[in-house]
Amino acid sequence: MTRGTWPQQPSEIPSSTSVEPLLTRDYDAEPALVHERLRARYGSVAPVDLLGVPVWFVLGYEDVLRVLQNSGGIWSKDVDRWHAYVEGRIPTDWPLLPVFQLNSSTFQEGIAQQELRAAWTSALMPFQDPSQAQAKKLEHAIVRYADDLLDVLTEGGSTGWADLAAQYARPLPLMVANRLLGFPAARGEDVVMDIWRMVDAGPDAPAAFERLYAAMRELAATKREHPGDDLPSYMIQAKPDFTLDELARELLMLPGFLDFTTSLVCNVVVEVISNPDVRESLSVGSIDETVNRVALLNPPMANLSFRFPMTDVKLGNYTIPAGDPVMLSVAGAHADPRFAGAIDRQAIRSTRAHLAWGAGPHSCLGQRLATQITIIAVRRLFGRLSRIKLALPADQLPWRPSPFARALRSLPIQYELTGEQVHTRTAGSADAQPSQAVEAAGQPARRSPLWNFLRGLRRPR
Template sequence: MTESTPVPPPGCPAHGSGERIPMYTPDFAADPHSYYAYMRHYGPTAPVELAPGVEATLVTDYGAALDLLQNSGDFRKDARRWRDLNEGRVSPDSPVLPLLAYRPNCMFSDGAEHLRLRRAVTESFGRVSSHRLSESVDRVARYLISQFSNRGSADLLNDYAKQLPLFVFNELFGCPAEIGDRVMFGISGIFDGVNAEQANQVLFQAVSELVTLKRTRPGEDVTSWLMQHPAQLDDQEMAHQLVLLLGAGAEPLRNLIANTLHLLLTNDRYAQNGLVEEALDDTLWRNPPMSNYAPHYAARDMEFAGQKLSAGDLLLVSFQAANATSAGSNRAHLAWSAGPHACPSKEPARLITLAAIEYLFNELPDVELAVPEESLTWRPGPFNRALGHLPARFTPVDPRRGMPPQTPQIQQRPAATATQARERGGLWSSFLSWWKA
């Protein structure tokens, strides 16, 4: 290796220019910035491995990322173009397949079909007013905090950030108790890797039942509005758009809330000066919740950013690495992606995150990190930037008047199977019972 070539970071097995850099190890999760610095010696793109045997090209340069995201002629979203999958080089049980395989939704479609589905999604979700969204976040935040406020300690990831987006989206989508319990089981299982195959089946069955319900009993909710949209989505299309919206509203928001809380709790400048919004923007810049994603497929054999590509090659954008190469302000980050497939709900996502954090600090003003910062761990995975836990402590606070008696901690009630969730009642059922009390 020449003197000008960086040495791979500790734990990285890539010791030659022909080696692919693994993005699924604990070492990568612990210090991704060192890996990105090493990747840059390849140029604007780097050869990576997303999971054992799953190869991709990662775009790490800001300008190249924009070129890819805005070029819908040379780069397509339809995963049925993925050559390695089509030729059997990707195992059907690969852990990354659920987030890369084709689904008939607006994320994995191109052209006129993409425009039709995206318009239905954006216009339906756009009918949720900021006032209603704020009310929903406050209601859910109040409930979740009531579950741990008198303990004086909590895991702000699993007790709060992980649960809040799921509760809010269940409410906005009009989920009744039993369907909502299975939605939460399904989403959590897919992203946490616990019974992922079963969780995926449970989730799709639950949203399919929700579609059937709303066909006969529509309400003032996103599911009903999506169903009534002029795009005239059929039941299959409805189910797939709902799975996409629930997934996109769960994992990224969970990480965004937790990562912003992490910055606020480890950097006094933000918390002491009330700079929650600035902390949010800095988090989106340095630790975006989905740090590497936006899968695209080369439409033809070509050269891109100095790299030769074959038709059907998989490319991903590293939002986290690309942001670091931009000379712009932290508002110029790529965390929401860009181009025709940019996140359609960035303003609601900002509102949910800011409202959730501000409510928490209002209720628990002396909350602080309960462990040394260096002891925190980040969940391995090629796509997300996600903490494993966020332990905090604070002065115990009695639940407000009208709150129900304290129930068991959320993490003490895992939904091990869909059958158990039905038999004992799940998290969503508990929330609805509290809300209606």
Template sequence: MDAHSSAPVPPPGCPAHGGRVPLYGPDFAANPQSYYDYLRHYGATAPVELAPGVNATLVTEYSAALQLLQDSATFRKDGRRWREFNEGAVPLDSPVVPLLMHRPNAMFADGAEHLRLRQAITDTMARIDTRRLARVTQQVSDFLIAQFGYRGSVDLVGSYARQLPLFVFNELFGCPADIGDRVLFGISNMFDGINAEQAAEVLYGAVGELVTLKRSRPGDDVASWMMEHSSRLTDEEMVHQLALLLSGTDPEGNFIGSTLHRLLTHDAYAHQGGLIYEAIDDTLWENPPMANLAPHYPAVDTEFAGEQLKAGDLMLVSFAAANRSPILAGERKVGSRAHLAWSAGPHACPSKDPARQIAMTAIENLFNKLPDIELAVPESSLSWRPGPFNRGLVALPTRFTPVEAARPVPAANATNRQEPGKAGEKTGRWSQFLNWLTK
């Protein structure tokens, strides 16, 4: 055998000799696993570029990722420690900066401040009644299916997977439709790196309006419950805590869409019963909705996994790469939930149980209503969203036997990517849902 036959081969668009590996562009979006496979030749960590001029160290190995996520003494979350950003080496207009820069919420806090902000989230989310969540998800699912069920074809990402979490969160958070639509616009474009600075302004402006609304008119909803919490959050903290939670609409849409993709493209799954649970777990293992995130910064110069790091170096965890670490080969069992899709340690996702419940209810109801739904295009023609952080389909075209709508529903409005300043039709969409419920 040739001595060089086992050398790692960089994927298209990936630098073959030295330098940092770019986690952006169409080649990365099309086949990120080939990039992760290549990155492994660096060891447990690898030098990457998140966007032009934005460097990071990416943790790709499972045990190293766990060590990082669980060691809050050595690795801190406060984004104000980001050394290269503070030194002016990071372009201020970079599309990834709005998602990485410090915010006064639990994600970017350490120590006692993190405990205070985190407790406000966990106590608030614990008040969500699972029966209410199931009922709302079922109602939203029925409404969305009624809008396209008579047509016999639909893009399940644009018309179902990405819309459903927004509707559910609108109800749980007491979020009016016009505010909710701007939230989705802001979150989607921040994750995709599309006009990210403007998207961030839209998101935080919309949530600020929600906080003002709930201060004057509290209700039986997540936003109002968080205001009542003993942590006594300021308005600024409320905005950033709620924005953090509402940002779950984007990965939740990716999660639902990728699980539907798996069910429609893998013959091993049936469209009913316990196999949906298996498809959900397999998606979280092999195609997690957040592929690379969890920014951390060494508190001091340190060595980690054989790599010398400076204080304030940006480190990210590749959940997608870690879940496929070679050390896990043969260890993973059916039904195992030891994956890192929800992160781990003190900053693990506090909403993983509601997220699973929403996805399960949405997928079960879809296949119950449209049992013969199938992919309408070759799988090879599907494309994935850009950017280094998320993992989600752009579209999932399907076809099925048309079904008569249970209730008359006006035609669906424009795409979620519509400019938020032109959201008049979008406000009507929420009104359509409320009117539909009362008929």
């Protein structure tokens, strides 16, 4: 059977040599074109090769929503439901295998998953409920972190060049996570840098993951003995029978959430810069609508991790055998003509029926926090910089190759400070230590590894 052909029995998933690979240069450059080619050939469900493993790729909005809602209880995220994995037919060096072996609440079902999600909901509530003191303190902290990063980014002059992804959109959510986790200042910076290394998936990623797991387990043990006003302590309070390993695995879910938020910030910034009407809307307080519009048109989490049917099930034009991997494409679903064709592009408010935050029993619990970080990041950026211009045409921005995220590898811009900010920067000290590094009361200012690293990313003028 040649690549791209379909077997005679549509209920049999083809081998990886009989279908086209999903992750190609075409996909990295313009995934929408790949989606439409697959949709035209196969319909709402297409067989694809994912790094050597055959999977079913779901592109139809109704099909994706149906699987997410799982009202019939036939869809599982438990990797033990994956027949090829259980039978040892997935190579041990398959790049995505560690993602599915984490065994956190993301990949559990039933009572265990419900209990873990309940713990997350309870622990996040103080930080996501605007009426709570912790949420108000966190909001002030996010503003301060954003200003600190902009201070470092713009040190040395009123105009310049910057990579907003590396110097702003990525470190900001990491700093928020550090605060939520409740690490001591110095230890927290080590964790932030290791999260950065792990998300980059470079040669340092395996060692960074091991250090992170050890740090999270150590943190869990510390918070069990000395609880504080932080996420791990609230999770233990909500679920006292957490083992240290269980809690460490849950806390290791944060990097994925942070990567999503980073991508959302970058995608919103590009939309604002590229669309004068959107830039104008920032002044009238409609940035939350801009965030929703970007989540709809360019979802940061383009594809979701596998689901496995526990019985043979009809989906699209095919019958999916029990235990086969099914990958849901949020970006493909949003472009489904039956969904996209009903969207009024001129409406003041875009639809909230999109799937960027998921749906059903595994929907995102941190939606409000991710949106808040994004809104503050964009407001502070455009409030402090009078002019921001892409250093590359929008269609030439470099995207990270990824089976899950639609994330920029870098976001190069040229900027100019507002007159007020130029005066403030001139009057202040360019070497002042940002507040994140000296947040603990009574600690002297110091040049921390994180801030030295961020200063090292500045392009010489």
